[in-house]
Amino acid sequence: MKRREFFRKGVISTIGLGALGSSFQAFGSVDFTRKGIAKNIIFLVSDGMSAGTLTMADILLKHKEGRSSEWIKLYEENTVRRALMETASANSFVTDSAAAGSAWGGGMRVRNGALNVGPNGEKPVPILQKFKAAGKAVGCVTSVQITHATPASFCVNNSSRNAQPIIAEDYIKLKFDCMLGGGLNYFHTDKRTDKKDLIAASKQAGIDFVQTKDELNSLSGTKPILGVFAEEGLPYAIDRENNTDLKAITPTLAEMTQTAIKHLSKNPQGFVMQVEGGKVDWAAHANDTAALLYDQVDFDQAIKVAMDFAQADGETLVIITTDHGNSNPGLFYGNQANRNFEKLYSTKASNEWVLNQITPEFTTNRLVEFVEAHQNYAMSGEDAEAILKGFTLGEDGLYNTNRLPVAIYASLQSPHTSVQWAGTNHSADHVELVMFGPGSEHLKGFVRNFELHNFLLQAAGMPQEYIV
Structure with a gap:
């Protein structure tokens, strides 16, 4: 397949969904109701995780703590379905996080840097907006800014991932049920160039805005939650764990995931959430081995939280993956x-x-x-x-x-x-894709990233009008 045809196929396959309507099924003709539908979906992303990162984190845990990583244990115990996923964007074999997340969030390939805005200006409805409209509780958890590319790709349309001040305003309007991460600079009046006070605005909108772990744990859980625990990204896990002050105020990714599940699962119609280990990607860009491995371990603990819930619940689809490789360490x-x-x-x-x-x-x-x-x-x-x-x-x-x-x-x-390290930037590697729970039996061995959008909708039994 020639380069132009490759990108054209990726875009046309997704742009054409509107014309194809609800009959389009990226995973072939399958019956998602045969073994029941997923009431809940937890979509976990170790951003920028190369295969070497997964491997080294497992080696570290096996020889330091005498246990496998949670991710590798799922393979060892044959608990999950496993596939490879292609990660290209609309204009490059090598994606960035905005385009990769938009493939999942909007169901189409977009150009690098864009959030659910297609090559011809298309603006597909982001997937968390669809699930919220269907009555489910929705939210995102991340170790970087909550306004950053990966969480934003499930939530908003914007031509630039750098528009974080605007994305922060969008979140208040959307009133998603639980959004936890960093990025205080995009909400605080002293840090915004327009001097808007989005902390006050969120509270006026009926959202509980919290900035520390204690404040998060003290919430009653009756309102939407917006938790922002750092000015930009959260501290690296290794720095948090070795600093008493940071540890006291900064929740781990697993703790945020646990809180979000507890809050979102109160909805009788179920929930959909994204969990991102965003600082895995940042550490890879910096070729920072210690930061990389301990943030991967931090993400690994969030996998355990999700899997413990799903295995007890029986109605939850868990997806574990990455949006692209980064720097290919080994x-x-x-x-x-x-x-x-x-x-x-x-x-x-x-x-x-x-x-x-x-x-x-x-x-x-x-x-x-x-x-x-x-x-x-x-x-x-x-x-x-x-x-x-x-x-x-x-x-x-x-x-x-x-x-x-x-x-x-x-x-x-x-x-x-x-x-x-092979470099300091993203790679075009095919990446790991793992599923557990209702719908996972339909996972095929090789997936194009944008195909996951409709897979999620179909696995959750969404009404036909919610399928792009």
Whole structure:
């Protein structure tokens, strides 16, 4: 298939849904009612998770804690159906999170950077709006901004993923039942250029707006919840767990997932929610091995929460996947590979945290001691000097607003961890797709990302008018 035909097929297959109507079934002629429909759907996304990330997190848990990761255990116990998913966008073999999420959220491929706005201006109704209109409770949970690309892709239409201030306003109008993550800067009057106070606006709209874990846990659960626990993305899991103050106010992804399920499941007609481990992607962009693996473990605990609920409930479809690979890390062979990787078992901080502690007063010796204390390896004086000089150069990037020398630091770590990286950006890899519960029996072995939209609707037994 030629490149132009590839993208044309992806777009036409989805644009044509309106003309094809409810008879279109991406997964063939199947009866979704044969084994019952899904009352609830939990859609979990480890954003930017390459196969190496999944593998290394499992190795870490098996040899540090003596247990498999929850994700791999599902394979070991043959609990789930498993497939590969293609992740292209409307204009590239390599998607970004906005286009990838929009394939699921809107049922069509869009250009990178867009949220449910098609190549010709199409604006399919986002899937959580459809489920809310059908009477279900809906919501999103994420470790990054709640207004970020992946949660927004299930919720809104916007030509740019960067329009987070507008997306924040959209959320208040939509009044979804439970939205938890970061992104306070897009709600706070002091941080918005238009000076709108969306915290006050959300409360006026009848939404419980909370900013700490204690405030979240104290809610009665009778109103829609908007929980925003950081100015931008939440802290990396490894930094949260090793900082008493952060741990006291910042919920884990699993805790937010548990709270959301408890709140959403009060609806007798069921619920649909998305859970995103968004900082897995950020760590991959930064080639930050410790941050990557412990945020993947954080996501893994959310899988357990979802699966425990679904296995007890019997009416819940759980989907576990990623939107794309990122930087394709892996543990590579060498005489010291095991010993090097084991250093990560007692690492106490992300690269980002370490770099943010460095001040102009740091000497090379002080940096060597600081890194060994927090990341468990002995850096050379030459490497320390290179990092200190890196601060004068600065590095720009979507996830590097403080201009930290993240690339220099990461490149010097591989000999100490035996973890190597293919790059610093998304990949076109086919990715893991896992299902459990009602409807999972219809999962085929290979799926195009946009096909999941109608699959979700059909699995939930949605009335025909809600199928695009």
